[in-house]
Amino acid sequence: MTGIELHSAAFSDHSTIPLRYSKDGENVSPPLTWSGVPDDTEELVLLCEDPDAPSGSFVHWLVTGIPPDSHGVDPGQAPPGTAFTNGFGDRGWDGPLPPVGDNAHRYIFHLYALPDRISLSGRPTAREVHRAIDRQGELASGTLVGLYQR
Template sequence: MLEKLPDVVGHALREQRAGIEKTVYRQLDLRAGTAAITLTSLAFADHAPIPALYTADGAGHSPPLAWSGVPVAARSLLLIVEDADAPTPQPLVHAIAVEISPHETGLSEGALKSHDHEGEGVKTGRNSYLGKSWLPPDPPPGHGVHRYVFQIFALAEGEPFSGTPGRDAVVEALRDRALASGCLIGTYERPDTAIKVGKGMTRDAAVGIENMT
C-alpha cells in the first residue's frame, strides 16, 4: 500500500519517527530483571534486514521465530511487533499474539494470520490498522531504514485476554503480569523509486521536493 506513495513524501517525513524508546519493550524496561528471554529468527539476525518475502513486497507471511529462557512461573506468552520508525506519534503495531503456551519454543513461518493466509490459529490482537493479523513491513519509499521490533513477554497467572486486545490493553496487562521479556530487531527499507537522470533527479521528483521546501 505505502509503496505507491511518491518518494517526495518519504523524504519530507524522513525525520518524523515514533522512536525506539516508545516501544513496549523499552517502556516496561524488564531488561534489568534476572529473567531474560532470548528471541531469534532463522530468517534474519538481530538488527539485520528482513527478507522481502516477509514484507509487503513479497508474500507477506510472518517470519519464523524461536525463543528460550521462559521462566517456569510463566503461564502464557505474548508477542507484539512494532515499527519504531513509523512517521506516527506512537510505533505502528504490526502484530499482537496473545495466550501463547509457555511450553511453546517458537512460531513457524506464516504462523500468524495475514492477507490471503489463514495462519496456524494463533490468538491475535489488533494491529494499528485494526486487523487481527500480521501486517507485513511496508515503509514509505525514500523514508529510510525502518526498525521492526519483535518483542516477547512471559506473563504470570491472570485473567485471559478477551476479544482482540489492542496495544493499550496489552500494555496494561504487561504492567501487572510481565515476568520476563526478549527483543529482536529486523530492518527493512524501501528505496527511492524515482529514476535518476544524469547527476540529478527526474524532473517531476525535483519539482515536488522544491515545492515542499
C-alpha cells in the same frame, strides 16, 4: 528478571528483514524461536511494532495467550493464542511497509512471559499493550529487532 532468547532463522538481530516477510513481498510471518521461559509463566505475549512509523508506534502483530511451553513458530504460521487486529486493520501478521524514502524502520519483536493472563480488548495500540504489561509485571522478556526500508 531473566531474559528470553528470541531468534529468527530469517534474519539476525538488527539486520534487514527479507522481502518475503514484508507487505511488498509475500507478507508471510517470519519464523521465530525462543527459549528461557520461566517455569512460573502463565502466558506468553508476542508483539511486533514499528516505533518509527509516522503515526507513532504501529502494531504489526499481537498475539496473547501463547502457551508457555511453546518454543517458536514456523514461517507463515501464527503461534497458538489470540491474534489481535493490527495497525492495518487485519487480524494477525502484516509485514513491514514503511513510507518510500524513509530511513530504515525498526521492527521490534517482543516476547513477554507473564505471571497472569493479560486483559486486552478491541484493537490495542502498542502503548496500551506496554501499559498493560507494565501494570502486571513481566517475569522475563526477549527482543529481536529487524530493519526494513523501501
